[in-house]
Amino acid sequence: MKFKGKVHKFGNDVNTDYIISGKYKFKTLDMRELAKHAMEDLDPEFSRKVQPGDFVVAGTNFGCGSSREQAPWALIYAGVSAVLAKSFARLFYRNAINCGLPLVECDTDQIEPGDELEVDLAQGVIRNLTRGVELSIKPLPAVMIKILQDGGLVNHFQKHGGFNFD
Amino acid sequence: MGKTIAEKILSSHSGQDAYANDIVIADLDFVMGQDGTSPLAIQVFKEMQGEKIFDPERVAMVIDHSAPSPLEGVSGLHALMREFARQQGLKLYDVGDGVCHQLVPEKGHVVCGDLVVGADSHTCTYGALNAFATGVGSTDLAAAMISGKLWFKVPESVKLVLNGRLPAGVYAKDLILYLIADLTADGVTYMAVEFTGEAIAELSVEGRFTIANMAIEMGAKAGLMEADEKTLAWVERHSRRVPRPTAADPDASYAWVKEYDVSSLPPYVARPHTVDNGVPVTEVAGTPIQQAVLGTCTNGRLEDLRIAASILRGRKVHPGVRLIVAPASRQILLDAMREGIMETLVEAGAAVVTPGCGPCVGTHNGIPSDGENVISTANRNFKGRMGNGKAFIYLASPATVAASAVAGEIADPREFLK
Numbered sequence: 371m372k373f374k375g376k377v378h379k380f381g382n383d384v385n386t387d388y389i390i391s392g393k394y395k396f397k398t399l400d401m402r403e404l405a406k407h408a409m410e411d412l413d414p415e416f417s418r419k420v421q422p423g424d425f426v427v428a429g430t431n432f433g434c435g436s437s438r439e440q441a442p443w444a445l446i447y448a449g450v451s452a453v454l455a456k457s458f459a460r461l462f463y464r465n466a467i468n469c470g471l472p473l474v475e476c477d478t479d480q481i482e483p484g485d486e487l488e489v490d491l492a493q494g495v496i497r498n499l500t501r502g503v504e505l506s507i508k509p510l511p512a513v514m515i516k517i518l519q520d521g522g523l524v525n526h527f528q529k530h531g532g533f534n535f536d
Numbered sequence: 537m538g539k540t541i542a543e544k545i546l547s548s549h550s551g552q553d554a555y556a557n558d559i560v561i562a563d564l565d566f567v568m569g570q571d572g573t574s575p576l577a578i579q580v581f582k583e584m585q586g587e588k589i590f591d592p593e594r595v596a597m598v599i600d601h602s603a604p605s606p607l608e609g610v611s612g613l614h615a616l617m618r619e620f621a622r623q624q625g626l627k628l629y630d631v632g633d634g635v636c637h638q639l640v641p642e643k644g645h646v647v648c649g650d651l652v653v654g655a656d657s658h659t660c661t662y663g664a665l666n667a668f669a670t671g672v673g674s675t676d677l678a679a680a681m682i683s684g685k686l687w688f689k690v691p692e693s694v695k696l697v698l699n700g701r702l703p704a705g706v707y708a709k710d711l712i713l714y715l716i717a718d719l720t721a722d723g724v725t726y727m728a729v730e731f732t733g734e735a736i737a738e739l740s741v742e743g744r745f746t747i748a749n750m751a752i753e754m755g756a757k758a759g760l761m762e763a764d765e766k767t768l769a770w771v772e773r774h775s776r777r778v779p780r781p782t783a784a785d786p787d788a789s790y791a792w793v794k795e796y797d798v799s800s801l802p803p804y805v806a807r808p809h810t811v812d813n814g815v816p817v818t819e820v821a822g823t824p825i826q827q828a829v830l831g832t833c834t835n836g837r838l839e840d841l842r843i844a845a846s847i848l849r850g851r852k853v854h855p856g857v858r859l860i861v862a863p864a865s866r867q868i869l870l871d872a873m874r875e876g877i878m879e880t881l882v883e884a885g886a887a888v889v890t891p892g893c894g895p896c897v898g899t900h901n902g903i904p905s906d907g908e909n910v911i912s913t914a915n916r917n918f919k920g921r922m923g924n925g926k927a928f929i930y931l932a933s934p935a936t937v938a939a940s941a942v943a944g945e946i947a948d949p950r951e952f953l954k
Contacts, residue, residue, distance in 0.1 A: 383721055383722070383810065385918050387916075387918045387919070387920050387921055388918070388919070388920075391898075391920050391925075392572070392897045392898050392899065392920075392921070392923070393898050393899070393920070393923050399575055399576055399579060399613070411919055411920050411925045430722055431721060431722035431725065431755065434721055434722065434755065435657065435916065435918060436572075436656075436657045436916075437573060437654075437655055437656050437657040437659075437671040437672060437673050438572065438573065438673070439573065439576060439655075439673035439674040439675060440576070442673075457722065457725060459722070459725060459755060460725060460726045460755070460757050461657055461671050461672070461673065461752075464672065464673060464676065465672075465673035465674075465675065465676070468673060468675040468676055468679075469673075469675060511559060511689070512559075513559050513687055522675070523584075523675045523676070523679055524580055524583045524584050524675060524678075527584040527585070527679060527682070528583075528584060528585060532682070532683050532685075533561050533679070533683060533685060533687060535561070535687075
């Protein structure tokens with residue numbers, strides 16, 4: 371799993387209300403519509419600027435707050451290929467893995483807005499193409515890699531008819 | 537080696553001798569979804585080729601976040617939930633029944649020792665009943681409805697020992713706001729918190745729900761308490777199921793343990809726009825407010841309404857303030873009516889809305905205007921939480937909210953209780 375794109379950088383404690391406001395999530399199941407409002411309280415231009423493959427990069431505790439799975443979906447449908455942060459809140463973490471959105475824990479202080487990155491989950495490395503530096507990635511537990519490799523929990527269930535981590 | 541409450545419950549439900557950081561696949565005692573998360577779960581259920589839910593007695597859905605429906609789109613999602621519930625024979629709590637986190641315990645779906653998931657972050661509320669309860673997303677909810685199981689990483693645990701008794705005018709809400717301010721919004725990310733000590737023992741079960749409810753606001757996966765006589769009596773009153781009290785072993789291993797003395801704690805208020813931005817009420821007293829909200833899964837219980845009524849009795853809500861009251865369930869509304877609490881609140885000038893979540897989550901029932909200050913008994917004050925990113929939300933106890941509604945500005949409730 372290898373992704374290449376530009377960085378959209380945010381701070382610490384980006385909560386799920388910022389990722390997708392509750393006022394939209396209750397209205398529709400149309401993820402393309404929700405994606406238009408992704409991150410809008412922090413950056414109203416986000417959904418227009420983001421290109422397929424881009425990365426959301428943040429500080430600590432990314433995705434804190436509600437259990438809304440619309441948060442990872444809104445990012446996926448906005449075109450985000452992975453989220454890189456110093457740490458993640460657990461509900462967002464769980465939901466993102468289940469939806470098939472890769473999350474990377476790393477030292478994001480070394481990444482600036484607009485940097486071009488190549489993230490290689492299999493090799494466990496981030497290459498900052500703009501700055502010519504490499505960062506190592508904290509590996510994911512085997513269960514999560516399996517779910518991501520299957521393309522999320524839905525595909526995992528379709529493939530195996532239930533949980534199967536053997 | 538001894539086990540924490542989390543390790544014991546996840547071991548007994550997975551058949552594995554599990555300790556912190558192990559990954560287990562565990563059997564669930566109860567599964568819950570609300571109207572913000574269930575429609576997507578139903579869609580995912582179908583995508584996963586689900587046909588029947590694992591056990592209709594162990595799954596419930598609650599229409600509480602937008603109840604009654606304020607929008608055509610929402611009405612469609614509610615209809616989808618009703619149809620799914622009918623097909624599957626699962627219990628659906630509909631408009632007016634109340635907030636999911638009040639209903640699941642009140643209707644007896646959860647008892648001590650249970651493993652419960654809910655597609656709502658405040659599912660940790662049931663930890664007050666000595667159950668390991670945690671929030672999940674819609675895909676997890678769908679997988680749980682199909683299989684009756686989920687994967688869990690067994691969390692490390694921390695222990696908060698709360699010594700002393702809360703002073704007059706200071707409540708469970710003040711205590712948890714203080715703890716979150718001290719430990720910060722990600723202070724215990726992914727961990728299970730065990731709340732213990734005299735201050736917890738002294739609290740009613742309702743007060744304990746308030747504390748466990750907000751464990752997620754410091755990042756916790758679960759907020760747990762051991763069962764005592766109060767817990768068992770409460771569970772016996774509400775459920776026919778047999779509780780399985782689960783205590784931590786004396787030699788259980790904790791990431792850390794912290795002790796507090798709560799006996800001189802002042803009322804606490806969380807300032808905009810994070811829950812950990814809390815200060816003693818005296819630091820924000822005098823801040824003008826335009827709206828006050830009493831209710832939610834944190835503080836919409838009978839005891840909360842009773843405390844607010846004790847301050848509002850014989851007083852009037854300030855003419856510049858809208859006081860919105862949303863009891864946490866139909867049963868609580870009925871009990872409060874019988875006790876004369878609703879009469880007191882309405883006479884004082886409160887606007888009572890349907891038992892549900894509305895004002896807290898910005899779906900309807902009280903979206904503030906630009907630049908307005910709101911004081912609320914809810915659990916979140918994020919920018920935009922109540923539906924307007926240009927409003928400012930302060931979180932406080934029912935007493936502080938009631939006192940502030942009368943004063944027209946944030947007020948110290950101790951002045952009103954003299």
